[in-house]
Amino acid sequence: MRLLSPRIQYLQRPARCTQIRASSRYSNPAKRSFAGAPAQSPSFAEPSFASISGSSLEGSAEDGAREPVGARAAYEAWEEKRQYHLRRMRFAGMGLLMSIFGLAALVYNLDLDEMEQAEQKRKGQQLDAGEDSNKHFQGKEVEIIGAGEDKRIVAREPGGEVELVETGTSSVPLFPRTIYLPTSPESVPIDAAGAVDATQPNAAGNPGNIENQEEYTLLGLGIRSVSFLNIQVYVVGMYVRTQDISALQEKLIHVINERASTLIPSEKEELKKRLLDPQASREIWAELLKVPGLKTAWRIAPTRNTDFGHLRDGWITGINNRMREAKQIAQGAETKYDSEEFGKAIGEFKGIFKGGKAPKGSVMILSRGPTGTLDIWFQAKSGASGQKSMQRLGSVNDERISRLIWMGYMAGDKVSSEPARKGVAEGCVTFAGRPIGSAESRVV
Structure with missing residues (x-):
């Protein structure tokens, strides 16, 4: 039994908790070499108490010193x-979030009409303004006369015809070359719902009489897109x-040559360059908007379903961008847009667009009167029953509101639609290339 006593003592010792290490000691090159004593055969001789106690104390001290370090390394x-x-x-x-947002943007930007046209192109079908998507304009049948550059697109109606131009997008393929707007809200018969009576002279169904409405001619158009995906929002044209x-011809010609009655090709190129330059365009349009009696308008046709708020x-x-530019030019000095009255005018403008949907096929018109008064008109999407009447949403008398919106499209560094600015610039050059007072008003 004395010979077995060391063995019994070893078995009766309490088991020590081993630390869970992140890696094996064999994965550490520093621990791969072992410099211990060679293994000895077990001895059944009873060791001395000093040797037993010394080895036990040494092992306990070594374990106590290594355990905290191992726990920290494991943690x-x-x-x-x-x-x-x-x-x-x-x-x-x-x-995942970026994938969801990208999918949502793709679905939002998906145009079934363009997909259908692409499928037709793949099958070898010829597409033109006379295809299904372009056969009607606001409930009226579209007819193509001629071909090539001399091609004319007209919409037939009982009271006459409306000449159309192509926009470059299948969502809103056609724009009227001329539109008619009321001379003033008081001079137009309006029913209880605030809609223009279509049975009156020169209304949508009778566009030949300008007794109570005035004719506007298209100057240029373009597509407004947003985000890096170039999502089309609407087609906008200036009239x-x-x-x-x-008066517009004379003012544009005198920008380049004060003594000329028309511009030669080199002068037309110079005018176009200035109209597209951020600084020069700001100066030109600031003067054009001061021309006495000049009336202009923007026609906006959404390419997808949207609402008044957007x-x-x-x-x-656009207003904020132009205000920021004005403050930079003033170099810290007070501008005419810092007054309390202008803030109230901004509130009036925002209040006009409370609620309301603007689906694809509807039309929004912003018109600027001789004194700068801004009138907002809306025409709902035409249905099977024919063209809808035009409704007046409201007006803002402060001319600074209409001025900044117009400048937001035409002047400065970042405009609301660069294609629209280029289209209007080309229209201005076309007008300036004709003699002042010429009856020709077609935009090429």
Whole structure:
């Protein structure tokens, strides 16, 4: 039994808790070499008490010194692994959100008409303004006369015909070359619902009589797009009252040559360059908007379903951009847009667009009167029963509102629609290339 006593003592010792290490000691090059004593055969001789107690104390001291270090290393390894997985979860979450937003933008920007046309092109079918998507304009049948550059597109109706121009997008393929707007809200018969009576002279169904409405001629148009995806929002075109074309011609010609009655090709190129230059365009349009009696208008046709709030926010953004430019030019001095009255005018403008939907096929018109008064008109989407009547949503008398909206499209660094600015600039050059007072008003 004495010989077995060391063995019994070893078995009766309490078991020590081993630390869970992140990696094996064999994975550490520093621990691969073992410099211990060679293994000895077991001895059944009873060791001395000093040797037993000494080895036990030495082992306990060594374990006590190594255990805290091992626990800290294990915690650090666990924390590093946890942070690694957290980072992966964050990246995965961001990727999921970006995928959802991208899919939503793709679905929002999806145009079934364009997909149908692409399918028809793939099958070899010829597409032109006379295809199904372009056969009707506001409930009226469309007819193509001629071909090539001399081609004319007209919409037939009982009271005459409306000449149309192509916009470059299948969502809103056609724009009228001329429109008719009331001379003033008081001079137009309006029913209890605030709609213009279509049975009156020169209304939508009878466009030949200008007794109570005035004719406006298209100056140029373009497409407004947003975001890096170039999502089309609406097609916008600028119109000028037909009887004011001569005044506009004279002003544009005198920008380049004060003694000329028309511009030569080199002068037309110079005019176009200035109209597209941020600084020069700001100066030109600031003077054009001061021309006495000049009346202009913007016609907006949404390319997809939207609402008044989205349209209003775009115009407010343009107003803020032009106000910021004015403050930069003033170099800290007070501008005419810092007054309390202008703030109230902004509130009036926002209040006009409370609620309301603007679906694809509807039309919004912003007209600027001789004194700068802004009138807002809306025409609902035409149905099977024919063209809807035009409703007046409201007006803002402060001319600074209409001025900043017009400048937001035509002047400065960042305009609301660069294609619209280019289209209007080309129209201005076309008008300036004709003699002042010329009866020709067609925009090429």
